[in-house]
Amino acid sequence: MKSDMEIRREGFEILFKYMNRVEAEKFIALINRDRFDYTMWRQPLFENMSPSEIIAEGRKYAIDFRKIRGSID
Numbered sequence: 001m002k003s004d005m006e007i008r009r010e011g012f013e014i015l016f017k018y019m020n021r022v023e024a025e026k027f028i029a030l031i032n033r034d035r036f037d038y039t040m041w042r043q044p045l046f047e048n049m050s051p052s053e054i055i056a057e058g059r060k061y062a063i064d065f066r067k068i069r070g071s072i073d
Helices: 004-018 021-034 038-045 051-069
Strands: none
Touching: 004 021
């Protein structure tokens, strides 16, 4: 399992890879300011899906993500 520091570092790397510095800093400020419950925020995304459908989507995403990063052919 990754440490909190590793997760934080990877998160920042991804954030700054896809956003410019100002957008990334604004995103961080928004997350810190709102103090929302992430699990409640994400719940509507899956409410009409079975566990097997969620798993299938996760696997598809993982394959697509690795293709984008060049990890697999």
